[in-house]
Amino acid sequence: MFFRHVVPVIKREVLALAGVSxxxxxxxxxxxxxxxxxxxxxxxxxxxxxxxxxPLLINISxxxxxxxxxxxxxxxxxxxxxxxxx
Amino acid sequence: MKAVRLAATVLAAILVLASxxxxxxxxxxxxxxxxEQVNAGPSSKHWLGTDDLGRDRFARLLHGTRVSMLLAPAAxxxxxxLALTVGAAPGFFGGFSERAAKTAIDLFLSIPWLFLxxxxxxxxxxxxxxxVSVTITFLMLGILGWAAPARILLARARSMxxxxxxxxxxxxxxxxxxxxxxxxxxxxHPILLVQFWISVPVFVLAEANLSLLGLGVAEPLPSLGSxxxxxxxxxxxxxxxxxxxALIMLILIVSGMQIAMSEREVS
Numbered sequence: 001m002f003f004r005h006v007v008p009v010i011k012r013e014v015l016a017l018a019g020v021s022x023x024x025x026x027x028x029x030x031x032x033x034x035x036x037x038x039x040x041x042x043x044x045x046x047x048x049x050x051x052x053x054x055p056l057l058i059n060i061s062x063x064x065x066x067x068x069x070x071x072x073x074x075x076x077x078x079x080x081x082x083x084x085x086x
Numbered sequence: 087m088k089a090v091r092l093a094a095t096v097l098a099a100i101l102v103l104a105s106x107x108x109x110x111x112x113x114x115x116x117x118x119x120x121x122e123q124v125n126a127g128p129s130s131k132h133w134l135g136t137d138d139l140g141r142d143r144f145a146r147l148l149h150g151t152r153v154s155m156l157l158a159p160a161a162x163x164x165x166x167x168l169a170l171t172v173g174a175a176p177g178f179f180g181g182f183s184e185r186a187a188k189t190a191i192d193l194f195l196s197i198p199w200l201f202l203x204x205x206x207x208x209x210x211x212x213x214x215x216x217x218v219s220v221t222i223t224f225l226m227l228g229i230l231g232w233a234a235p236a237r238i239l240l241a242r243a244r245s246m247x248x249x250x251x252x253x254x255x256x257x258x259x260x261x262x263x264x265x266x267x268x269x270x271x272x273x274x275h276p277i278l279l280v281q282f283w284i285s286v287p288v289f290v291l292a293e294a295n296l297s298l299l300g301l302g303v304a305e306p307l308p309s310l311g312s313x314x315x316x317x318x319x320x321x322x323x324x325x326x327x328x329x330x331x332a333l334i335m336l337i338l339i340v341s342g343m344q345i346a347m348s349e350r351e352v353s
Contacts, residue, residue: 020195020196023196023198024198026201027199030201030204034298034299046299049208049299050300054205061205065196065198068197068198069196
């Protein structure tokens with residue numbers, strides 16, 4: 001019942017939320033990576049901000065924004081696909 | 087539930103009073119270094135001990151709370167005012183301005199804000215004075231945080247545009263300025279208050295995030311985030327005392343959310 005009736009109804013909202021959460025999750029990665037010493041995009045951004053390395057920082061931001069845009073468009077695409085047959 | 091909210095309000099009020107009266111509660115200045123007693127434990131002289139430069143932790147905690155208490159509501163006010171102009175007005179007038187406002191809100195919501203804050207903060211020169219850096223940090227938070235309240239205000243203003251009393255007011259020839267000031271704004275007022283109270287803890291948390299990364303409030307000015315930063319270094323033996331900063335932040339955030347929730351119920 002849950003998968004047949006509930007999931008199709010809330011699918012669009014859940015997908016839209018998932019698309020937005022990607023951006024929040026990547027933002028949250030900065031303090032986590034910086035404090036736990038995990039080498040990743042977040043730590044690189046932090047180091048470059050501390051070193052005032054603007055070109056690197058702007059490139060990282062562009063990369064992250066590209067990820068977010070792809071995630072948002074993907075979520076839109078999936079929810080559109082779901083809606084079409086109905 | 088009512089008791090919980092009352093307790094939250096009382097706790098928040100105590101924090102506000104303690105941070106305002108901080109200079110009376112503690113005999114020490116937040117920046118004065120007592121090199122004789124570095125990393126000292128709690129004593130009758132230093133209530134919470136001293137940090138690795140010998141500064142009184144209690145004074146720093148109070149001053150850090152004051153910085154957050156003063157500037158987070160100010161930033162929230164800025165962002166709610168921005169949301170009102172960018173969200174509510176276009177939502178009420180409709181047409182092209184509404185579409186433009188919607189696009190701008192979606193654009194700002196999709197930007198990973200911490201990256202943006204890091205970038206803007208990294209553009210500041212290294213020799214910025216502490217007072218300027220803290221003002222700029224909170225101003226940035228206020229300027230970047232308007233998108234979420236604006237979306238809610240836009241939806242509300244749009245639904246109000248189609249409501250009966252607005253249509254009637256229009257039909258008897260009320261001027262747009264009077265319509266906005268006398269009829270729309272009082273109806274948006276509860277939502278504005280709720281958004282304000284929701285924004286305050288969010289900004290406190292965001293500032294703590296930035297300061298934790300060393301990119302928020304500059305030394306020697308303390309803030310809740312930079313006090314938490316001391317937890318990172320295992321060197322300071324009395325690191326556990328920094329947990330007071332975490333505790334105060336928790337109280338601030340929970341109280342802010344509770345006040346926001348009670349405001350929402352009243353509205």
